[in-house]
Amino acid sequence: MDLRLDASAFDYSFVVLYLVLVLIIGVVTRRKVNTSEDFFLSGRSLPAWICALAFLSANIGAVELIGMAASGSQYGLPTVHYYWIGAVPAMVFLGLIMMPFYYGSRVRSVPEYLRLRFDRPTHLYQSVIFSVATILVAGINLFALALLINVLIGVPLWASIIIAAGVVLVYTVMGGLTATMYNEVLQFLLIVAVLTPLTIAGLARVGGPAGLVNALNETQVLGPNGLDVWGGTGLGNTTNPYGNWIALLLGMGFVNSFGYWTTNFTEVQRALSAKDMRSARLTPILAAIPKMFLPLIIIVPGLIAAVLIPQLHTGEITHNEAFPALMGEVLPHGLLGMALAGLIAAFMAGMAANVSSFNTVVTYDIWETYVRPGRKDTYYIKIGRRLTIIGVLIAIGAAFIAAEFSNIQDYTQMLQSIFNAPLFATFIMGMFWARMSPQAGLWGLVAGAAGAGFIQLGYANGLLAFNSSQAASFTASGVAFIADFIVSVLVTKFTRPKPIEELDGLVWGRVKMDIKGARPAPKLHEARVAEARERALTGEKLHWWEEPVPLGIAVLAVCTVLNVVL
Numbered sequence: 340m341d342l343r344l345d346a347s348a349f350d351y352s353f354v355v356l357y358l359v360l361v362l363i364i365g366v367v368t369r370r371k372v373n374t375s376e377d378f379f380l381s382g383r384s385l386p387a388w389i390c391a392l393a394f395l396s397a398n399i400g401a402v403e404l405i406g407m408a409a410s411g412s413q414y415g416l417p418t419v420h421y422y423w424i425g426a427v428p429a430m431v432f433l434g435l436i437m438m439p440f441y442y443g444s445r446v447r448s449v450p451e452y453l454r455l456r457f458d459r460p461t462h463l464y465q466s467v468i469f470s471v472a473t474i475l476v477a478g479i480n481l482f483a484l485a486l487l488i489n490v491l492i493g494v495p496l497w498a499s500i501i502i503a504a505g506v507v508l509v510y511t512v513m514g515g516l517t518a519t520m521y522n523e524v525l526q527f528l529l530i531v532a533v534l535t536p537l538t539i540a541g542l543a544r545v546g547g548p549a550g551l552v553n554a555l556n557e558t559q560v561l562g563p564n565g566l567d568v569w570g571g572t573g574l575g576n577t578t579n580p581y582g583n584w585i586a587l588l589l590g591m592g593f594v595n596s597f598g599y600w601t602t603n604f605t606e607v608q609r610a611l612s613a614k615d616m617r618s619a620r621l622t623p624i625l626a627a628i629p630k631m632f633l634p635l636i637i638i639v640p641g642l643i644a645a646v647l648i649p650q651l652h653t654g655e656i657t658h659n660e661a662f663p664a665l666m667g668e669v670l671p672h673g674l675l676g677m678a679l680a681g682l683i684a685a686f687m688a689g690m691a692a693n694v695s696s697f698n699t700v701v702t703y704d705i706w707e708t709y710v711r712p713g714r715k716d717t718y719y720i721k722i723g724r725r726l727t728i729i730g731v732l733i734a735i736g737a738a739f740i741a742a743e744f745s746n747i748q749d750y751t752q753m754l755q756s757i758f759n760a761p762l763f764a765t766f767i768m769g770m771f772w773a774r775m776s777p778q779a780g781l782w783g784l785v786a787g788a789a790g791a792g793f794i795q796l797g798y799a800n801g802l803l804a805f806n807s808s809q810a811a812s813f814t815a816s817g818v819a820f821i822a823d824f825i826v827s828v829l830v831t832k833f834t835r836p837k838p839i840e841e842l843d844g845l846v847w848g849r850v851k852m853d854i855k856g857a858r859p860a861p862k863l864h865e866a867r868v869a870e871a872r873e874r875a876l877t878g879e880k881l882h883w884w885e886e887p888v889p890l891g892i893a894v895l896a897v898c899t900v901l902n903v904v905l
Contacts, residue, residue: 347672347676349672349673349676350672350673350675350676350679351676352676353676353677353679353680354676354679354680354683356680357529357680357683357684358506358683360525361506361522361525361687362506362509364521364522364525365509365512365522383611383612383613383614384612384614385520385612385613385614385618386613386614386618387613387617387618387619387621387622387625388625389520389521389524390520390609390610390612390613390618390619390622391621391622391623391624391625391626392523392524392527392528392626393519393520393521393523393524393527393609393612394606394609394610394622394623394626395527395626395629395630396523396524396526396527396530396685396688396692397523397605397606397609397688397689397692398606398689398692399526399527399530399633399685399688399689403633403637403685403689404483404530404534404637404662404682404685404686405483405486405487405659405662405747406483406659406746406747406748406751407421407634407637407638407641407748408637408638408640408641408644408661408662408665409641409657409658409659409661409662409746409747409748410638410641410658410746410748410809411637411638411639411640411641411642411644411645411661412641412642412644412645412648412651412658412661413561413580413641413645413651413658413746414561414562414565414580414581414807415555415561415562415564415565415566415642415645416565416566416567416568416638416642416905417564417565417567417568417569417570417579417580417581418634418638418641419568419634419638419905420568420581420587420591420592421591422630422631422633422634423631423898423901423902424587424588424591424592424596424902425591425592425595425596426596426600426627426630427627427630427631427894427895427898428592428596428597428895428898429596429597429599429600429601430600430623430624430626430627430630431623431624431627431891431894431895432597432600432601433600433601433606433607433610433623434610434620434621434622434623434624434887434891435620435624435887435888435891437601437766437770438610438616438619438620438622438623439616439620440452440770440844440845441607441610441611441619442610442611442613442616442619442620443616443844444844444845446611447611447699447703448604448608448699448700448703448704449465449469449602449603449604449607449700450462450465450466450469450604450700450704451703451704452766452845453465453765453769453780454704454708455845456769456770456780456837456842456845456846457769457777457779457780457781457837458777458778458780458781459708459709460777460781461765461777461780461781461784462704462708463704463705463708463709464781464784464785465762465784466700466701466704466705467705468758468762468784468788469604469696469700469758470697470700470701470705471758472754472758472759473604473605473693473696473697473700474693474697474730474733474734474737475737475740475741475754476605476689476693476751476754477689477690477693477694477697477730477731477734477737478733478734478735478736478737478738478739478740478741479689479737479738479741479747479750479751480686480687480689480690480693481500481503481504481686481690481734481735481737481738481741482500482737482738482739482741482742482747483659483686483741483747484499484503484682484683484686484687484690485499485500485503485738486499486659486660486742487499487663487679487682487683487686488502488503488683496742500735500738501735503683503686503687503690504690504731504732504734504735506687507687507690507691507694507731508694508727508728508731512724512727512728519691519692519695520609520612522687522688522691523688523691523692525684526684526685526687526688527688529677529680529681529684530681530684530685531629531636532677532681533674533677533678533680533681533682534636534637534640534678534681535636536670536674536678537636537640537665537666537669537670537674537678538635538636538639538640538643540669540670540674541639541640541643541644541647541665541669542639542643543669544643544647544668544669545643545646545647551639551642551643551646552566554646555642555645555646558646560645560646560652561642561645562578562580563578564578564579564580565645568902568905569584569905572584572587578806579806580806580807580809580810581806581807581809581810581813582805582806582807582809582810582813582814586810586813586814586817587813589813589816589817589820590812590813590814590815590816590817591813591816593820594760594763594764594816594817594819594820595752595755595756595759595760595812595813595816597763597767598755598759598760598761598762598763598764598816598820599755599759600623601763601766602759602762602763602766603759604696604699604700605692605693605695605696606623608695608696608699609622610622610623617886617887620887621885621887621890624887624890624891624894625890627894627898628894631894631897631898631901640661640662640665641661641662643665643669644661644662644664644665645661647665647668647669648661648664648665648668650664651664657745657746658745658746659745659746659747662682663682666678666679666682690734693730693734694727694730694731694734695727697726697727697730698723698724698726698727698730699723701726701730702719702722702723702726703719706719706722706726707719746808748809749807749808749809749812752808752809752812752813753795753808753811753812753815755812755816756791756794756795756812756813756815756816756819757788757791757792757795757815757819758788759816760787760791760815760816760817760819760820760823761783761784761785761786761787761788761790761791761819761820761822761823762784762787763820764783764787764819764820764823764824764827765780765783765784765787765823765827768783768824768827769845769846770845770846770847771846771847772846773836773839773842773846773848774831774836775827775831775836776830776831776834776835776836776837777834777836777837778830778831778834779826779827779828779830779831779834780827782826782827782830783823783824783826783827783830784823785826786822786823786825786826787819787820787822787823787826788819789822790815790818790819790821790822790823791815791816791818791819792815793818794811794814794815794818795811795812795815798811798815
């Protein structure tokens, strides 16, 4: 099937206009980069709404659009589990529970917390692991963008990869995280603006929501559970592609989800850029609100493609191509160009987010800590810019690894089970169990990654059977978490914990913190008291939806209703 778009010069003008805009943002924000904190953390000066949109946009990359639409066209409505089970609860948890630790301690990255809580070996191990993982994910976004350009426009894949990487490189090197985040806000707004008419046009072609449901029920291309979110998740007769309810809740809903959203520095970095504690805590909670409803413009198009693009089920095209195929099928000129610009925006946002977090971790957590400590601030800005170039070059190679997978969402979940699941176990134990020793931090991470790798290798070689590769990944995540937990407990039993006074501000219940002149890291209730005192002095009054706790509870309530209804 030839997916090349019948695009006009008018369509391509939207793409050119968008590329010019992102480069202008890079040039303008370069003037605001005076210190390393400006380059890597936007000077910790941004309001909550900017941080929230950037937080969400950093996640809406290739995996979100191409991957979720691919899963929607292949597995159906159960794909919404990635949002209502696999995202929103963890985002609220990050804002309410973990941001007081991150923002209050003034750490500059997630691995830096591990150095303070455990020791340097644990810190170095996780810094290297994160750097590898984030570049592999950058490669996924880069491959998807190149595939889009190749399939829809006809530019060779290798040339598409280089062009896309070049644009991201220019504005990230110039403006650092500030340029990246302002571009992410622009990209999010553009994505919503173009995916909404795509969904509406697609529904019109299939006779509206009722026509879509009837067509899917008649053809059964998605199987018996394609329109039933929780169907087939029983323990005795599991036919749901995402596994039984235990695998869903433990693997996706707890380990994978919390491991990604609460410890992935690509996301946490956006909240760390907020201007104050309340804004930092609100960042993921505000982002969770649109996140709940994104399936309407991301997964629903996948369902529509399952009806309108029969080649998806004959093997003529892969599920990764469901989204671009639907664009060419239903969009007229003008909207076609806007949609193309929107997809390019999404993939560039995802890749830029990964590259900016890569240069921050390598600069702060590896180069400054272990290679060249004590240099001037301008030196580390130069290193960060050079690492941005290196990161993009490595991502080009990683893009060809991603090309080997027919569904990039499967590949992403495999990576998360190995890299993120063990990290979450170590974080949650380290934050709430002061007795956990430094050695346990390192060996728990290693054991968790090994456990997930064992499951993935067993599935890949036919030794273990699962309904799908994603079900295998959820199981691997659960195994990784349990292995990390058990090994951490055993190692702690035979090793010495850190003195309790060294854990101030790093574990639950310890208040004091003094890192590089940072202000104290309060416990949750003390953070609220401090914020209330500050508002009393300034006369500022807040509505309930401007407070992290009541807003977080409201978001969880709405998410619960969505799960019950469907």
